[in-house]
Amino acid sequence: MIPSPLLAIRNLTVEFATRRGTVTAVKAIDIDVGKGETVAIVGESGSGKSVTSYALMRILDRAGRIASGSMIFSGLELARMPELEMRNLRGRELSMIFQNPRAALNPIRKIGHQIEDVLRQHALVGATQAQQKAIEALANVRIARPEERYHAYPFELSGGMCQRVVIALALACRPQLLIADEPTTGLDVTTQKAVMDLVSELTRERAMSSILITHDLGLAAAYADRVVVMEKGDVVETADADTIFRTPYHAYTRKLMRATPRPGCQLRDLLPEETTSPAPSPVADQPSKQQHAPLLRVENLIKEYPKAKSAGSLLSLLGGKSEEPFRAVNAISFFVGRGESVGLVGESGCGKSTTSLMVARLIDATSGRIEFDGTDLTQIPARQFAASPFRARIQMVFQDPTDSLNPRFTAARAIADPLLRFPRLKHGESMRQRCEKLAGQVGLPLDLLDRFPHQLSGGQKARVGIARAIALEPDLIILDEPTAALDVSVQAVVLNLLQDLKQKLGMSYLFVSHDLHVVGLMCDRLIVMRGGEIVEQGNSADILANPRHEYTQALIAAIPAPPASR
């Protein structure tokens, strides 16, 4: 090892005072970061990886405190440093990039001025060169036309651009250590690749050290020199990036690696070894039933939104011509067979969510046909669709399990909600019994049925959402990124659950996702969308193995190399 590391965390323990007594979030951990080294801290939610970085920056919230241990950063003890001195170090020696770049920027200040603020704070520049330096900083993070962008406000920039600005802010004072806390979580894969490539290039160029905090093993494998795996506040394994993925030593690391979707694996492979059920159901084995009339046939579906009304609306009031509307979905056609899973893939803004909302009949299409079991559903307006008998046959599982549950309903009440409108009770069965049966089907412990959403974990909330969707025994379920908000190990379980339910209940899935690996595992066929249009569709194995359209190729290439393929 390097003789004296830039940062040496020893025995660090962080505690939080809560209503139920003290909770130890980080338990006596040791982490070293050498000069010029990139260390990834990997773990699932609640593992204490973010708390560690907050402790390092000394920005824990009021309830949290560093109970013991030391953090030596180039000879300085950070754990007991007075706040005033700490303020001097932040931004100049230690910098941090946060998860949500939009939230990290002041929305009403020009980005150039925000960079100047940091430079002035640390008295690195005078007022005269500040603008010059800020433009330089923007140019350094590869922002095109930096002079122009200097005057831009955060809302005028895309998510990836905002993250670049945040990186520019973090690096403006040439710190020695950069902490990136889930820097690419909200970003598309291609943007993620661009941002991460930029970060690793800049840190290497400047011989900086960095700590990459992530839940994504693939990302850690691709960009870190060394990987620290954390579980429930403990460091369970520390090793070089190469060795840890080739020969993982700790059981938890192995479990994480198994649960990460990767090319060439089956859905059952994601589950931990000991729980693998004896009923393997590889997607490919299914007899293709596509010869029959498809369940859902979408033809020339178009959704237009009026352009943002600024000056336009006033002009149109005065009799001027209204602007061309924006086409979110541009004449797409596809079908979903009975018992089939079809994946709808694309990056944000490609129209996949709009499409799924139209198929779910939550919004009206501008034109086109949505034929479901032989009936054109676009004839029934979305507002009146609730009363239609078709409502019960098309259901949806939402992306964010927290947002999709009413905070004032118990789990049982949430599951029962569809049953109250469409009574599907078997003879002599009470609502409670039906809820319990559904909970059993999705593997939700029955004693959790009387809890409120905030008392449930993410995986449990996802199960409630799934139970609600299958309550009416629908023919088609639209899955809108059902696992995007979940940890990989939970994702593995939920994906398997969905697959089992599909076979048991004979449903069809329209699976909307940005994650090609997940879609590849779940779906028979794939539809790739970009800019409101379908660029490629076909058998999922074929598309993943040899994508024909260049956009699909770029998408596949941008996924960070998963550990197993190393």
Added chain:
Amino acid sequence: MSESSGVQPALKVRQQAPSSPGILTHAIHIIAENPVTGLAFGLFTLIVFAALFGPMIAPFDPLASNTTEALKGPTRVHWFGTDQLGRDIFSRVLVATRLDFTIAIASVALVFFLGGLAGVTAGYFGGWVDKLVGRVADTIMAFPLFVLAMGIVAALGNSVTNIIIATAIINFPLYARVARAEANVRREAGFVQAARLAGNSEWRLLLTQIVPNIMPIMAVQMSLTMGYAILNAAGLSFIGLGVRPPTPEWGIMVAEGASFIVSGEWWIAFFPGLALMIAVFCFNLLGDGVRDLIDPQRRT
């Protein structure tokens, strides 16, 4: 595990999960966390007590004049002193609580119902309902509110009912706007979409999904406007609109006592004014406490 018998209304919407603390322990925790909330709840209890039992426990008849005892300062017998007609001010302040409290509660309940419903409907459905509610609120806001209240009472006539109506009308924009904003952000929330998929009609969505979730913020709003409503009622009485003397009412009492301050009899205006101040102070503080109490997120 099946605990419900088949006949029973099968769905039990329990107020709290078995693992979460009861409402009482929750309240104790909230108060322990923020002693100011405890103070506000204490004052509130005191006000409710005075409103309920004031006339029974008042040591003197609030209307009985006794000219031999007129204009006496606070003594052991007359704790708050006596006024120009020799009436016991303590008794009058105590008895007045019920009237002022009733006006505040009734007007807030009225505006909560009307303003809240209008606002939620506007925020949820948008379109012409939204425009209509918005313009009505704007029109009301365009007047100096106290002058508007004066105008309404003057036009409708001097009565307690009309004070309640006037106070409700001038608070309408506050409720309508808060409710509109809250309903609007939740219109496209995941759980609303999910309920829509469950086949609920739009009105049912509004009442079962949206309204319960904006109750915390509306409760805070109610608590804050309670203080304002009391102040408004007292203000109207002070300038001679609304409740007529000799009815004991804080605003009238302050008005009657105001002319005696110059000659040194400060207590006539001071004690009803103090009661008014404490009531308003209490309701303003109560807002935060109420929010903490009924927000399910806080029950961890």
